[in-house]
């Protein structure tokens with residue numbers, strides 16, 4: 577998938593497509609909560625494999641049972657369709 581920057585209308589529509597995510601200064605961001613560290617880390621492991629497959633990597637933080645993920649496309653300096661795709665795959669993992 578070739579990434580392209582989302583702008584104006586596309587950026588407004590984006591948030592409706594990826595529930596839970598917010599646009600915060602040129603990235604999209606969501607916080608995920610778990611019962612404990614092992615569950616949080618298992619979630620991160622699944623995401624790592626998806627990100628590697630897309631060659632697109634998150635900025636993220638884990639504190640015990642909480643994971644905060646920020647996605648942007650560094651090479652293009654903003655939010656792209658690729659960030660949207662990965663956010664949507666992450667939501668699916670979280671819900672299942």
Ligand code: H2B
Pocket residue numbers: 631632633634647648649650651652
């Ligand atoms: N991840 C993210 N989030 N944005 C990028 O622009 C990016 C990446 N670029 N992972 C990739 C790696 C690039 O640096 C390598 C050289 O393909």
